[in-house]
Amino acid sequence: AQKVTQAQTEISVVEKEDVTLDCVYETRDTTYYLFWYKQPPSGELVFLIRRNSFDEQNEISGRYSWNFQKSTSSFNFTITASQVVDSAVYFCALSEVGTGGFKTIFGAGTRLFVKA
Amino acid sequence: EAGVAQSPRYKIIEKRQSVAFWCNPISGHATLYWYQQILGQGPKLLIQFQNNGVVDDSQLPKDRFSAERLKGVDSTLKIQPAKLEDSAVYLCASAGRADTQYFGPGTRLTVL
Numbered sequence: 001a002q003k004v005t006q007a008q009t010e011i012s013v014v015e016k017e018d019v020t021l022d023c024v025y026e027t028r029d030t031t032y033y034l035f036w037y038k039q040p041p042s043g044e045l046v047f048l049i050r051r052n053s054f055d056e057q058n059e060i061s062g063r064y065s066w067n068f069q070k071s072t073s074s075f076n077f078t079i080t081a082s083q084v085v086d087s088a089v090y091f092c093a094l095s096e097v098g099t100g101g102f103k104t105i106f107g108a109g110t111r112l113f114v115k116a
Numbered sequence: 117e118a119g120v121a122q123s124p125r126y127k128i129i130e131k132r133q134s135v136a137f138w139c140n141p142i143s144g145h146a147t148l149y150w151y152q153q154i155l156g157q158g159p160k161l162l163i164q165f166q167n168n169g170v171v172d173d174s175q176l177p178k179d180r181f182s183a184e185r186l187k188g189v190d191s192t193l194k195i196q197p198a199k200l201e202d203s204a205v206y207l208c209a210s211a212g213r214a215d216t217q218y219f220g221p222g223t224r225l226t227v228l
């Protein structure tokens with residue numbers, strides 16, 4: 001069964017702190033994709049990163065980094081030196097390749113508050 | 117490149133009324149999705165189109181919800197009749213390769 005768990009409902013940090021958002025997934029497929037999206041207060045979901053199941057290399061993009069570990073079925077997201085503009089809801093998502101195309105499921109999201 | 121367009125942005129209706137939402141995906145994207153996002157929750161897939169064919173509508177309440185994608189481009193999602201529990205944001209997304217989905221701004225529906 002396909003499942004994405006974001007155990008942290010809300011996180012509050014002070015600006016310049018580092019913060020890690022956890023994502024644990026379940027899938028029986030060997031080929032799948034993992035995503036992170038940001039949903040700022042304006043409401044539009046913004047794509048941050050896509051990772052396929054065969055690429056466990058960690059990725060860094062500016063202050064953002066992602067740690068993909070198949071052994072623990074986790075795809076965690078770290079923001080270094082957080083800023084107020086990082087305040088948003090962050091969603092982790094899993095896509096499996098099905099017969100009719102990709103089937104995607106989203107986690108419940110983690111709301112991040114960054115205080116000045 | 118233009119993003120995913122949706123209209124209207126906001127809609128307030130009374131229960132038992134009908135409502136329709138429109139989505140124009142990113143040009144060239146074959147896959148189009150409609151999601152329902154209830155406050156405080158993640159998006160839940162309602163229906164997925166590949167060109168103008170339905171790939172997955174297993175979570176679409178077909179007694180009241182319908183969707184179509186004419187000519188494999190624009191799509192409309194309709195609710196008839198609306199219930200109070202349909203109050204949510206309705207998100208449209210489109211995808212090109214590898215299911216990287218790009219989302220529109222959403223339509224916030226309030227059912228009174």
